[in-house]
Amino acid sequence: MSIADLHVHSRFSFDSCEHPENYLNRAIELGCVVTGFSEHYDYDAIIDSANDVTLCNLDDYTAYISSLKKIAGGHILVLTGIEYGYRAEAVAHYNEKTKQYKFDYIINSLHTIKGKGDCYHDDFFNGCELKESYLQYLLSVLESVKSELDYDIVGHLGYVSRYRKGKDVRLKYSDFPDILDEILSEIAKRNKCLEINTSVGSSGSNFLPDTDIIRRYLQLGGQKLSFGSDAHRVQDYMRSVQQLKSFLIAEGITHLYYYKDRVPVAYNIL
Numbered sequence: 001m002s003i004a005d006l007h008v009h010s011r012f013s014f015d016s017c018e019h020p021e022n023y024l025n026r027a028i029e030l031g032c033v034v035t036g037f038s039e040h041y042d043y044d045a046i047i048d049s050a051n052d053v054t055l056c057n058l059d060d061y062t063a064y065i066s067s068l069k070k071i072a073g074g075h076i077l078v079l080t081g082i083e084y085g086y087r088a089e090a091v092a093h094y095n096e097k098t099k100q101y102k103f104d105y106i107i108n109s110l111h112t113i114k115g116k117g118d119c120y121h122d123d124f125f126n127g128c129e130l131k132e133s134y135l136q137y138l139l140s141v142l143e144s145v146k147s148e149l150d151y152d153i154v155g156h157l158g159y160v161s162r163y164r165k166g167k168d169v170r171l172k173y174s175d176f177p178d179i180l181d182e183i184l185s186e187i188a189k190r191n192k193c194l195e196i197n198t199s200v201g202s203s204g205s206n207f208l209p210d211t212d213i214i215r216r217y218l219q220l221g222g223q224k225l226s227f228g229s230d231a232h233r234v235q236d237y238m239r240s241v242q243q244l245k246s247f248l249i250a251e252g253i254t255h256l257y258y259y260k261d262r263v264p265v266a267y268n269i270l
């Protein structure tokens with residue numbers, strides 16, 4: 001089956017204007033049989049700012065995608081995912097929402113760190129060596145994967161490097177082997193899924209996480225991988241999917257996962 005893009009943002013996310021139908025039409029054109037949406041529900045960002053712009057309206061979103069599922073039924077399986085921005089203080093709130101709404105899957109993403117803001121902004125790195133900032137990010141990711149947050153997929157591991165400019169900004173396994181081993185082992189032990197995200201920005205990596213980190217995850221017993229383009233506009237839907245497919249085949253990986261009703265489903269990518 002064709003590869004399923006599970007990390008997609010539409011107008012229900014604060015940073016996208018794209019209509020969900022445009023993704024659906026593109027998916028059908030490309031012959032996809034499964035596609036997912038993963039709108040931002042970033043309660044982490046509002047803890048400090050009290051601005052609720054980063055919260056997807058979950059009633060509107062879930063109702064809209066339900067109607068799309070009915071229209072699309074028979075042609076393509078449409079999945080309702082959500083992307084939570086991890087913060088310890090937000091976990092109870094997220095778990096409450098998960099009980100309230102019927103998501104197909106939950107992406108656990110780390111965007112912000114308390115007191116430092118979003119890794120997207122240059123301010124995040126002020127007064128800190130690049131490697132020190134990366135380490136702080138990885139420590140927070142470790143906290144997130146070990147937390148009580150009810151999640152399925154670990155999103156864009158290496159996000160901290162995505163918007164870095166300059167030489168040698170790649171977040172490499174060899175620079176942080178111990179903490180990355182802890183993160184990857186925890187994902188494997190909990191039988192969660194590691195996302196391969198193809199929105200790499202200026203990170204210098206082919207994928208987030210970097211290929212060496214994906215290989216290490218498999219060595220440590222990680223079984224589940226998913227694909228996400230992190231598209232915020234339809235042009236980026238299924239971004240770099242051929243490059244990903246070549247990598248997976250070269251590594252001998254034949255299956256990826258999607259989630260329906262919170263249940264992992266393996267599918268053959270060939």
Ligand SMILES: [Zn+2]
Nearest residue numbers: 083109155156
């Ligand atoms: Zn994200």
Ligand SMILES: [Zn+2]
Nearest residue numbers: 007009083230
């Ligand atoms: Zn995203």
